[in-house]
Amino acid sequence: MYQVAIVGTGAIAAAHAEALRAHPDRVRVVAAVDVDRDRAEAFAKQWSIPAAVTALAEVDEYDLVHICTPPGSHVELSEQALAAGATVVVEKPLATSLAAVDRLLAAEAESNGSVAVISQHRFGSGAERLRNIITSETFGRPLIATCHTQWYRDAAYFAVPWRGSFEIEGGGPTMGHGIHQMDLLLAMLGEWQEVTALAARTSRDTGTEDVSMAMIRFNSGVLASVVNSVVSPREVSHLRFDFEHATVDLEHLYGYTDDDFTVTAAPGHEDQVAAAWAEGPHGRPSSHTAQVTAVLDALDNKTVPPVSLREARTTLELVAAIYRSAFTGRPVPRGDITPADPFAHRMDGPGAPWA
Incomplete structure (x- = not known):
C-alpha cells in the first residue's frame, strides 16, 4: 500500500x-x-x-x-x-x-x-476514443482545430495574493486556465512546429494578460487557433477537430463526459463515422480519479506514471512560445527558446508590455 x-x-x-x-x-x-x-x-x-x-x-x-x-x-x-x-x-x-x-x-x-x-482531460474515454480514431485515420486526416478556454474571473478571484502574477502564478489564462485544453490539443495532434500569438490586458487589474490568441502550425500540417480568456461571461471550454470525413466537437467547462462530444459526418460518410465513433471505450469522464x-x-x-515530466514540458514550451510571440510580435518556432532566452526563465521574458 x-x-x-x-x-x-x-x-x-x-x-x-x-x-x-x-x-x-x-x-x-x-x-x-x-x-x-x-x-x-x-x-x-x-x-x-x-x-x-x-x-x-x-x-x-x-x-x-x-x-x-x-x-x-x-x-x-x-x-x-x-x-x-x-x-x-x-x-x-x-x-x-x-x-x-x-x-x-x-x-x-x-x-x-x-x-x-x-x-x-487526457484520461476520459471520449479523448481516448478520439486519439484512437486519429491514429487509425478512420475519419481521414485532421486538417484544422480550434481550442477555446473562455472563462470568467472577477476582481474577487484576483484578490488572492498569488493570482495574476508572473512571479508566482507564472502567467494569466494562457498559463493557468487554458493550459488544460491546450494540453489535450497537443495530446491529440502531436508535435507543434510554430506559433504566432497576441496577448492583452483588456479589463482585469492584474500583472498578467487576461486574453490571449494564438495560431499554431503542427508538424503534421494541421493548423489550430487557440483563445484563452478570463473575461468571458458565457463560460466554455471548447475543442473542435475538423477531419477529412467528420467534425468532432467537445464542449464542456471544467470536465467532460461522453455526452459532451458531438460528431458530425461529412456527406457520404455517415455510416462509416457513426460506426467508428461507437467503437472503443465509453463511460469514463475526465477526472483526477x-x-x-x-x-x-x-x-x-x-x-x-503518466503524464511524464518531459511530455508536460512540451505543453509548457507552447505556453512560453505564445508569450514570447505575443510580447515580441514575431512567430516562434519550436525549440527556439534556448536556456539563454529571457522567456526560458520567466513567461513574460524581460517584462510584459504593460509592466
Missing part, C-alpha cells in the same frame, strides 16, 4: 483526496501538509487523514506526494519529494518557467522517483 502526503490543502486538493479515496486498498493518505496549520488540520479532519503538518519535511514516511500548492512552489516541493525517492503527482501549471522544468528534469534523473503532471488510477497502475507495473 502506497503512503501518500497531500501538500497544499486549497480547493484543488479535494479533487486529489477524492481520487485517492477511490483506491482504499492501494493507498493510505498519511498527512495533510499546508503552511497554514489551521487549514491543514481542517482538511485532515474532513478527509480522515491522521496527521496535519506545515512542511513536507515533517512527514516521516511516504511513497507518493500530491502537490496542490500555487505554481511557484511546485518545483522546489517536487525536488524535495524526489530526493526522498518518492513519486510526485503535481498540479498544472507544472512550473512557472521552462528553466525550472529543466531543473526538475535533472532532479528526476538522479532520483528513484518520478514526476507525473496532472492532465486529467481517472489519471490517479493510471498513475497507480504504472507504479504497480514499475513503469513511468
Whole structure:
C-alpha cells in the first residue's frame, strides 16, 4: 500500500483526496501538509487523514506526494519529494518557467522517483476514443482545430495574493486556465512546429494578460487557433477537430463526459463515422480519479506514471512560445527558446508590455 502526503490543502486538493479515496486498498493518505496549520488540520479532519503538518519535511514516511500548492512552489516541493525517492503527482501549471522544468528534469534523473503532471482531460474515454480514431485515420486526416478556454474571473478571484502574477502564478489564462485544453490539443495532434500569438490586458487589474490568441502550425500540417480568456461571461471550454470525413466537437467547462462530444459526418460518410465513433471505450469522464488510477497502475507495473515530466514540458514550451510571440510580435518556432532566452526563465521574458 502506497503512503501518500497531500501538500497544499486549497480547493484543488479535494479533487486529489477524492481520487485517492477511490483506491482504499492501494493507498493510505498519511498527512495533510499546508503552511497554514489551521487549514491543514481542517482538511485532515474532513478527509480522515491522521496527521496535519506545515512542511513536507515533517512527514516521516511516504511513497507518493500530491502537490496542490500555487505554481511557484511546485518545483522546489517536487525536488524535495524526489530526493526522498518518492513519486510526485503535481498540479498544472507544472512550473512557472521552462528553466525550472529543466531543473526538475535533472532532479528526476538522479532520483528513484518520478514526476507525473496532472492532465486529467487526457484520461476520459471520449479523448481516448478520439486519439484512437486519429491514429487509425478512420475519419481521414485532421486538417484544422480550434481550442477555446473562455472563462470568467472577477476582481474577487484576483484578490488572492498569488493570482495574476508572473512571479508566482507564472502567467494569466494562457498559463493557468487554458493550459488544460491546450494540453489535450497537443495530446491529440502531436508535435507543434510554430506559433504566432497576441496577448492583452483588456479589463482585469492584474500583472498578467487576461486574453490571449494564438495560431499554431503542427508538424503534421494541421493548423489550430487557440483563445484563452478570463473575461468571458458565457463560460466554455471548447475543442473542435475538423477531419477529412467528420467534425468532432467537445464542449464542456471544467470536465467532460461522453455526452459532451458531438460528431458530425461529412456527406457520404455517415455510416462509416457513426460506426467508428461507437467503437472503443465509453463511460469514463475526465477526472483526477481517472489519471490517479493510471498513475497507480504504472507504479504497480514499475513503469513511468503518466503524464511524464518531459511530455508536460512540451505543453509548457507552447505556453512560453505564445508569450514570447505575443510580447515580441514575431512567430516562434519550436525549440527556439534556448536556456539563454529571457522567456526560458520567466513567461513574460524581460517584462510584459504593460509592466
